[in-house]
Amino acid sequence: MTVVVWITEGTWPACVDAARAHAPQDAEVVLLHVSGPDVPGLAHGAFAGLLGRGHRERDPGDRVERLADASARRLLDAAADRLARPCTRLERSGRTERQVVAAAEGAELLVLARDGDRSRLGPHSMGPATRFVVDHAPCPVLLVWPEPPPGADTLPPPPGPPR
Numbered sequence: 001m002t003v004v005v006w007i008t009e010g011t012w013p014a015c016v017d018a019a020r021a022h023a024p025q026d027a028e029v030v031l032l033h034v035s036g037p038d039v040p041g042l043a044h045g046a047f048a049g050l051l052g053r054g055h056r057e058r059d060p061g062d063r064v065e066r067l068a069d070a071s072a073r074r075l076l077d078a079a080a081d082r083l084a085r086p087c088t089r090l091e092r093s094g095r096t097e098r099q100v101v102a103a104a105e106g107a108e109l110l111v112l113a114r115d116g117d118r119s120r121l122g123p124h125s126m127g128p129a130t131r132f133v134v135d136h137a138p139c140p141v142l143l144v145w146p147e148p149p150p151g152a153d154t155l156p157p158p159p160g161p162p163r
Helices: 012-022 038-051 060-083 096-104 128-136
Strands: 002-006 028-035 088-093 109-113 141-144
Touching: 002 012, 002 096, 012 060, 012 109, 012 141, 028 060, 028 096, 060 088, 088 096, 096 109, 096 128, 109 128, 128 141
Parallel strands: 002 028, 002 109, 028 088, 109 141
Antiparallel strands: none
16 A cells, blocks of 8 residues: 655644544555745746846756755655654655656645635635645545644635525
8 A cells, every 4th residue: 555645844844743533554655845936937937038038057946956856855854753664755846736746646645735715614714725735636635734733613605595
């Protein structure tokens, strides 16, 4: 059995704890982190457009990429330490939601956390990338709250009568 755990800043401890609780001991656990191309791409573009034609060695986008890679490694290391069992660490870059769906292909379970408005129950408790992954995952999904969930009294009101 393969269990993919999507590791993101801010919600990863809940995902790792859920994997520890729900993945069989003999399961292959894959800790997945995806870095989007947006921030380094913006830095590259700003430098090329405004400052650095012909001076590639001064491009701040390269430094931003290195910092993002180091941050991803530290996050995966912390997640692996918390998991406290053998696992595979997988770093990908690209459109986050598509990379997560692709990484989950062939897995028996994908663990991810709500990353939207966590003050109330409802569809806004998931951001766009998480919603995409939940809607398109090629395997069962375990969706966890990164902290205790809000009460049922926070449910949005039912839709009005049809017109």
